[in-house]
Amino acid sequence: MTSVSQIQNPSSNATISDAKEVVLTGDRPTGALHLGHLAGSLRNRVELQYEHSQTILVADLQALTDNAGRPRHVSAHVLEVVADYLAVGIDPRRSTIALQSGLPALAELAMLYLNLVTVARLERNPTVKAEIELRGFARDIPAGFLCYPVSQAADITGFRATLVPVGDDQLPMIEQSNEIVRRINNIAGRRLLPEAKPLLSTVPRLPGADGRKASKSLRNVISLSAEADEIRSFVRAMYTDPTHIRATDPGTIEGNVVFAYLDAFDPRIDEVGELKAHYRRGGLGDTTLKRRLVDVLEALIAPIRARRAQFAGDKAYLQQVLDAGTACAHDLTSSVLDDVRDVFALTMRRPR
């Protein structure tokens, strides 16, 4: 049996086995990444790159599935997301950063996989269902959007990924990908593709400042490169406990956004524990608490902000990182496509 090691993050310690895994993750380039991404996935990725073979996909084709009307909004954010990766410590010598639209094998894999999935199954995917509601698509849903779990299965299998670090909303995608893998392996009569395991962050999903779901369109998140005054107004606007009016009143921790962020980012976990007890008892004011969070976030963000400014000023370098990663991913994804074409008896080779 493989022993289990802990991946140590400041406060996230997801557990995976010691075996070397093939890690694949991705982000839609529709905006700058925010603190929720840092707590939920970026910190995990920074740790994973030292022990495992990791690819990070800038999923521009997936972003187009609900942004086809504003393609420049997607393309303009590609290098922004790459700058965010580098700023938080993803090292292009240890992680491959690749552009989805630069990998035609993934599109062809998705096309083949579509034959293995029913419309009913796609409509049952809980994440897609929730997103359809959120965007008010109803029956006017773009077919590409309904099918993006299949494209994501192509992403995952195109790298023969065994481990996919994601937020819990992405679990249905991995499940659907594994169903496709089982179908392919069944048709092939052998274990051609591996199934992937999800890797969830142990930090609970961070809420937005208002306590609702963190989302850029709700303007309740803060970017990884926020300025000091943005950090202050973000924290000032945070929802705490509406019944905690005077500092002397006893307060509630549950649903209190300030504590959610302290739990995720304050390195002094014992002190946060004491603050919680104090807050519950009464005698600890929101202003004092928020001042501490401002300091914690400033200490966290300041170095990221500085590195990000450096990278953002060197677009040529960012492009070079992405091109090199995409070229490297091209060979791997093409070889997987060749195998899957064989399964479907597509033996005629196209000119390359």
Ligand code: TRP
């Ligand atoms: N769907 C993911 C998200 O919205 C992004 C993504 C695209 C992805 N391809 C992927 C995640 C492959 C993991 C693996 O966050």
